[in-house]
Amino acid sequence: MQIRELDLKELESAYSVVVQLRNELSYQEFEDLIYDMRHMEYKMIGIFEKAELISYAGVAVQTNLYHKRHLYVFDLVTDIKYRGQGYGVMMLEYLSDYGKMGMCENIVLSSGFVREDAHRFYEKDGFVKKSFVFVKAL
Numbered sequence: 001m002q003i004r005e006l007d008l009k010e011l012e013s014a015y016s017v018v019v020q021l022r023n024e025l026s027y028q029e030f031e032d033l034i035y036d037m038r039h040m041e042y043k044m045i046g047i048f049e050k051a052e053l054i055s056y057a058g059v060a061v062q063t064n065l066y067h068k069r070h071l072y073v074f075d076l077v078t079d080i081k082y083r084g085q086g087y088g089v090m091m092l093e094y095l096s097d098y099g100k101m102g103m104c105e106n107i108v109l110s111s112g113f114v115r116e117d118a119h120r121f122y123e124k125d126g127f128v129k130k131s132f133v134f135v136k137a138l
Contacts, residue, residue, distance in 0.1 A: 003094050006044040008034070010053075014044055017056040021077040042074070045094065047087055054079055055087040057095060061102045071099035073109035092125050 006014055015030050022030075034042070040060045047055040058075040073095065078087045092107075099107050110133045111118050119129075 002048045003090070004046065004048070006046050006053075006056075010044075010046075013053045014046070014056055017046075017053050017077055017079050018058075018075060020080055021075060045091070045098070047078075047091055047094075054082045055091045057091050059095060059098070061099070061104060067108050068105045069103060071095060071102060071104045071107045073107060076109065088121060089125065 011031055011034060015027050018030065019025060042058060042060045045057045045059060046053045055078040056075065057073060059071055059073050062072045063069045076091060095107060
């Protein structure tokens with residue numbers, strides 16, 4: 001097993017896992033958005049078994065007035081074939097260390113209302129619900 005940052009040559013592998021969470025996203029949209037997010041130092045982190053991507057996290061160190069310096073997790077998904085085997089916990093442990101190395105005060109993420117299993121998973125790992133996210137289409 002290996003945990004490491006993915007490079008842009010591995011976008012197809014990343015997409016094959018990410019689309020399991022973001023099923024409305026075409027490959028072209030995914031690629032375009034990854035390139036757009038590079039300005040914010042967006043990093044793609046993966047857990048690999050041999051050459052197969054098992055778990056994916058898209059993260060960036062950010063700073064704002066309410067979370068201070070923090071690691072924001074945009075996406076965290078484990079391939080459906082490997083869920084329930086501890087890979088998500090491993091990824092969160094890695095991200096915790098990654099955030100500490102980046103001098104972050106905490107890890108922040110948002111999750112949709114209907115993802116109750118994900119909410120239990122995060123709460124079991126010590127995450128606390130702190131706010132609501134509001135979105136308005138333009």
